[in-house]
Amino acid sequence: MRKNYYQKVAFLGMFLIILLAFQKYTSKEKEDFSEVKFISENTISLNLSEFEPNDLDEKQWQNLGFTEKQIATILNYKKIVGGKFTSKEQLKKCYAFSPEKFVELESYIMLPETNKDAKSNHFKSFEKKSITISGKFNPDHYSTNDWAKMGFSERQAEAIVKYKSYLGGSFISKEKFKECFIINEENYQKLEPYLILPSKTPEDYKSYTKNYNVEKSKIKYHSFDPNMLTIDGWKAFGFSEKQANTIVNYRDRNLKGSFKNLEDLQKCFVISAEKFEELKPYIKFDPSNFAKTEGKKVEIKQQETDxxxxxxxxxxxxxxxxxxxxxxxxxxxxxxxxxxxxxxxxxxxxxxxxxxxxxxxxxxxxCPINTSNVPRYTLVDAPEGWLKDHPYFKYSADKIIFYRISNPDDKKIWKFLKLKPEYEARMKLYLK
Known part of the structure; x- marks a missing residue:
């Protein structure tokens, strides 16, 4: 090849390199997300309640109004920050939260404001509460106070009752109960064995809801004195005959003939918080109708039993x-x-x-108490079924059964169990 040919090739190569470098420099733009906004196609009104963002799954984020892409962004961001959100400040940095959306949710997020607050005593108020279940129950009969006693916060309890109302006054089935936004998977697994509800949702549940709302719309409220209302009067306000009887018995027996104020009426367990709010504007107490217990006997059934x-x-x-x-x-x-x-x-x-x-x-x-017929055993001889079913022994049953195989002596078993004194004391009530 000639010398001038090499020179031309080298010149062309240098020209291409300069051209590419110039194009790359002039086309480079800074990423700017300031104008990016995340919106959902269907704007829905949300029944918000306190929530722990680390506990939410995809469906629960969706119930908060986020799209699938936004949810994927949130979950990926969660992995990036170590698998757990530690503060509102950190969560706010996630691109899926627009300023408007974060302001809407901020007061319900159960996280400290900043990472510095996480170690402070202030954060203790955000700690998760464990729920306690006393036995099988029908959630349809539970009021806001009942859910709060179980361990839910006041806002969460109100949200559960509102969700029941949205379904038509009944949770219908375990499937529908599980869909309640604030019932996370962990709490549902604890509650599920105790729920007195059908497992599957009946096909005609929509017609049931429709009929319930029609019946509810037929109720015509008017001013009334709860101390003058008969069983039929309570039934006219939408109570069943059994509920109406309970209200009247509560008034006549427990309260000696009359409700003295709104608090007395609210304490009657068959009147749900929602129903009480419906009745409240129409309640008018007339003091002249209060049962007079001084000098006169209230006209209620006297106890025939000694x-x-x-x-x-x-x-x-x-x-x-x-x-x-x-x-x-x-x-x-x-x-x-x-x-x-x-x-x-x-x-x-x-x-x-x-x-x-x-x-x-x-x-x-x-009343007296006779304990002679109450079953009592030793730890060595107690039947396995009895140990596992008894409220005081069931949490230690497996240990007792294991230890007594090689140590058939009550004193030694007690030493191995290492229970709190109060637990040991109540267990010994049922031991020989």
Whole structure:
């Protein structure tokens, strides 16, 4: 090749390199996301309640109004920051949160404002509460207070009741209950075995909801004095006959003939928080209708039973109602007694859920208790089924069964169990 040919090739190569470098430099633009906004096609009104963003799955983020792409961005960002959001400040940096969306959700996010606050005592108020379940229950009958007692926050409890109302006044099935936004997977797994609901949603549930709302719309409220309302009057306001009877019995027996204020009426367990709010504007108390207990006897059925002769370990559901307890309290006492195999002392009755402790205090001070028929065993001889079913022993049953194989001595088993003194004391009530 000639020398001038090499020179031309070298010149052309240099020219191409300069051209590419110039093009790359002039076409480079800075990334600017300031104008990027995330929107959802369908704007929906959200029933917001407190939530822990680290616990939410894809569907729960979707219920908060985020699109699938936004949810993928949030979950990827969560992995990038170490698998857990530690503060609102950190969460706000995620591109999926527009300024408007973050402002909308900020007050409901259960995280500290900054990472510095995470170690402060202030953050303790955001710690997750564990829920406690006393036994099987129908969530349709639970009010806001009942959910709060279980361990949910006030806002969460209100959201659950609102969701029930949205479904038409009933959760319908376990499937529908699971769809409630604030019931996360962990809590649902705890609640599911205790729910008195069908597993599957019936095909005609939409018609049920429609009929419920039609019946609800037929109710015509008017001003009334709850102390003058009969069973038929309560039924006209949408209560069942059983509920109406309970309200009247609660008024006449527990309150000695009259509701004195709104708080008295609100405490009646068959009146849900939602129903109470519907009735509240129409309630008018007339003091002249208050039952006069001084100098006059209230006209209610007198107790025909001599409760000083009835054993607390054999008292029936009907007798408890006759004494003045409502159905929920009476059922709780009978159910707890059945699980224990019988009460060993009167204080156990006061630890029962859903009771009026003042009224039950009068009951246990009146009735005697006979413990001779209550089953009692040693740790070595106790049947496995009894250990696993008994409320006081079931959490230690497997350990007891394991230890007594090689150490058939109660004293040694107690040493191996290493229980708190209060747990050991109540277990020993049922041991020989």
């Amino acid at each position: 409760f000083s002769k009835i054993d607390l370990n054999s008292i029936t559901f009907k007798k408890l109602l006759e004494f003045g307890l409502d159905e929920k309290a009476a059922g709780s006492i009978i159910g707890f007694r059945k699980k224990l195999g019988g009460f060993m002392n009167k204080e156990q009755i006061l630890s029962t859920y859903n009771i009026d402790k003042e009224l039950v205090g009068k009951l246990i001070s009146t």
